[in-house]
Amino acid sequence: MARYIANKLFYTLISLFILISATFFLMKAIPGDPFMSEKKVPPAIQERLYEQYGLNKPVYEQYFKYLGDIAQGDFGISMKKINQNVTDIIKDTFGASLKLGLVSIVVSVIVGVALGLLAALYHRKLIDNVAMVLAVLGIAVPSFVVASLLQFVFSSKLHWFPTMGFKGPMYYFLPVAALSAQPIAFIARLTRSSMLEVLHADYIKTAKAKGLRWYAILFRHVIRNGILPVVTYLGPMTANIVTGSVVIEQIFGIGGIGKQFVQAITVRDYPVIMGITIFYGALLMIARLVTDIAYGFVDPRIKLTGGKGD
Amino acid sequence: MEANQSSGISTPADLKPDDFRKIGTDEKQAEIIQRESISSWRDAWQRLCTNKMAITALIVLLFIVIAAIVGPYIAKWVFNYNYYTNDLLNTNQRPSAEHWFGTDDLGRDMFVRTWMGARISLIVGLAAAMIDLFIGVIYGGVMGYFGGRVDSIMNKFSEILYAIPYLLVTILLLVVMEPSLPTIIIALTITGWINMSWIVRGEIMQLKNREFVLASRSMGAGSGRLLFRHLLPNAVGPIIVTVTLSVPNAIFAEAFLSFLGLGVQAPVASLGSMINDALTGWLYYPWRMLFPAIVISLTMLAFNIFGDGLRDALDPKLKK
Numbered sequence: 021m022a023r024y025i026a027n028k029l030f031y032t033l034i035s036l037f038i039l040i041s042a043t044f045f046l047m048k049a050i051p052g053d054p055f056m057s058e059k060k061v062p063p064a065i066q067e068r069l070y071e072q073y074g075l076n077k078p079v080y081e082q083y084f085k086y087l088g089d090i091a092q093g094d095f096g097i098s099m100k101k102i103n104q105n106v107t108d109i110i111k112d113t114f115g116a117s118l119k120l121g122l123v124s125i126v127v128s129v130i131v132g133v134a135l136g137l138l139a140a141l142y143h144r145k146l147i148d149n150v151a152m153v154l155a156v157l158g159i160a161v162p163s164f165v166v167a168s169l170l171q172f173v174f175s176s177k178l179h180w181f182p183t184m185g186f187k188g189p190m191y192y193f194l195p196v197a198a199l200s201a202q203p204i205a206f207i208a209r210l211t212r213s214s215m216l217e218v219l220h221a222d223y224i225k226t227a228k229a230k231g232l233r234w235y236a237i238l239f240r241h242v243i244r245n246g247i248l249p250v251v252t253y254l255g256p257m258t259a260n261i262v263t264g265s266v267v268i269e270q271i272f273g274i275g276g277i278g279k280q281f282v283q284a285i286t287v288r289d290y291p292v293i294m295g296i297t298i299f300y301g302a303l304l305m306i307a308r309l310v311t312d313i314a315y316g317f318v319d320p321r322i323k324l325t326g327g328k329g330d
Numbered sequence: 331m332e333a334n335q336s337s338g339i340s341t342p343a344d345l346k347p348d349d350f351r352k353i354g355t356d357e358k359q360a361e362i363i364q365r366e367s368i369s370s371w372r373d374a375w376q377r378l379c380t381n382k383m384a385i386t387a388l389i390v391l392l393f394i395v396i397a398a399i400v401g402p403y404i405a406k407w408v409f410n411y412n413y414y415t416n417d418l419l420n421t422n423q424r425p426s427a428e429h430w431f432g433t434d435d436l437g438r439d440m441f442v443r444t445w446m447g448a449r450i451s452l453i454v455g456l457a458a459a460m461i462d463l464f465i466g467v468i469y470g471g472v473m474g475y476f477g478g479r480v481d482s483i484m485n486k487f488s489e490i491l492y493a494i495p496y497l498l499v500t501i502l503l504l505v506v507m508e509p510s511l512p513t514i515i516i517a518l519t520i521t522g523w524i525n526m527s528w529i530v531r532g533e534i535m536q537l538k539n540r541e542f543v544l545a546s547r548s549m550g551a552g553s554g555r556l557l558f559r560h561l562l563p564n565a566v567g568p569i570i571v572t573v574t575l576s577v578p579n580a581i582f583a584e585a586f587l588s589f590l591g592l593g594v595q596a597p598v599a600s601l602g603s604m605i606n607d608a609l610t611g612w613l614y615y616p617w618r619m620l621f622p623a624i625v626i627s628l629t630m631l632a633f634n635i636f637g638d639g640l641r642d643a644l645d646p647k648l649k650k
Contacts, residue, residue, distance in 0.1 A: 031490060035494055038490060043502060157631070164589060165605065165623045172612065172616060176613045259496075263586070267589045281590075288505070293502075301495055
């Protein structure tokens with residue numbers, strides 16, 4: 021187990037390193053520098069700016085300095101927001117995104133598993149058909165379309181929920197619904213097919229034959245075994261929700277990290293783009309790592325030797 | 331058989347021993363296959379035809395493709411608009427007999443723009459899928475065919491790349507390169523081919539130990555011939571399914587990029603950038619968003635359902 025974790029950790033670090041290096045060199049590859057397009061600045065001030073941002077040093081020196089700074093959690097200074105540290109920007113805005121993301125993850129798993137389980141238990145009945153139509157729709161309709169539709173129907177026409185902002189519990193409903201629509205659909209499909217397989221397994225017949233009550237069979241045998249594929253989906257789901265939140269925060273006017281990202285891209289604020297990209301990248305890679313390790317713990321049948329089980 | 335028919339027997343009384351002769355069994359005849367033989371493709375097609383959902387999805391897809399090709403011309407011939415014509419007296423009009431899908435904030439006809447947008451989105455999706463196919467098949471084919479050390483190094487490399495979140499890399503590349511149709515397609519394929527390469531690798535690894543490969547090898551076939559004439563054609567089912575399912579992903583990713591201002595740039599529009607443009611006035615002019623949203627959702631829905639249907643038809647093993 022320790023070897024498996026060490027192996028995964030090692031490759032995650034390599035991936036992270038490649039992402040950081042790619043980010044750095046791609047940004048350096050952009051012709052010109054951030055202070056060139058502005059109105060003419062006296063050469064002395066230009067010099068001063070270069071010095072402050074370390075742009076007068078050779079590229080490799082900047083690169084190693086950047087790596088060192090990131091290792092200490094310092095992503096540099098924003099170029100458009102005066103005197104704002106990128107680390108501070110991330111810290112200030114991450115809270116809202118984290119709340120939104122966590123609530124969406126919890127909602128996705130609970131609703132998705134419940135929907136998939138119901139569909140499996142009532143296989144080929146009305147509930148099954150309705151759940152699967154919903155699942156196909158959830159996968160196919162892009163999250164920003166879902167978000168706009170929800171906003172139009174539930175806040176603009178029915179006035180049930182606020183349109184914009186993120187101030188209290190009522191503000192959670194629509195963004196969470198929009199963000200979790202696709203993960204719910206995926207989880208429901210995964211759960212349904214795996215539960216169907218489990219329901220026909222011999223050990224369920226055994227459990228029934230020995231006279232266990234239905235809820236004991238359901239909770240101790242069916243759900244515990246049928247939920248395994250959902251665990252593998254947790255990593256991709258986090259990625260889905262994190263990238264989805266970039267758009268959803270924009271639509272619902274939530275001051276999270278995604279909104280900062282969009283703003284930074286619009287005004288080409290390179291240190292912020294780099295900082296948030298690396299932050300997102302690290303977050304998602306950690307989510308994947310945790311998923312891999314969790315799967316090793318949950319399913320004892322998996323041989324933990326590293327690699328993809330081949 | 332011919333002898334029996336031509337002998338013209340009328341009554342049993344006329345029969346003489348000479349009328350009878352031994353036919354015996356013809357071994358060659360026994361080997362003849364009476365029923366028309368069905369190739370595996372026809373078999374798959376027949377299985378697909380029994381899947382009503384998949385056929386409906388196929389028809390919807392064909393409709394969207396045809397509309398994306400001829401839609402803009404219809405408006406041009408019937409009403410004399412094109413893609414750029416703006417009628418500033420008629421901005422944000424509701425759908426009417428003249429403007430079937432209404433007009434946008436610059437008075438441009440939404441019917442033309444929706445189908446032009448669908449055309450751009452489809453081009454992005456199909457081109458990205460084709461490039462993924464090309465790189466993925468070669469990379470995956472080499473991994474699966476050579477195996478051993480080559481495989482483990484190449485596989486590790488693709489896993490490391492795969493761990494970097496797809497949309498982040500795409501965003502980074504498009505921040506650096508100016509967004510245009512070719513750069514968007516390149517950015518989308520930069521890590522998009524990995525999934526395809528894994529599918530191909532898995533198939534090739536299964537196939538390469540089969541007898542027909544051994545037979546061909548013993549007759550002196552080289553690696554290239556084995557890979558491209560024998561192994562890949564046998565893996566074509568899962569490859570087609572993966573391509574079909576990767577098209578909607580690329581279409582969605584392009585729409586997502588449009589939200590960040592990194593999609594195709596105005597005045598060209600994709601479905602995603604039209605939805606993004608419509609977002610500002612969406613609560614007042616819902617039709618500006620509705621039509622592109624319906625078309626993009628239908629496209630993705632149809633590709634997903636058709637892809638699932640294809641998987642069931644081509645490769646029953648993979649059935650979920």
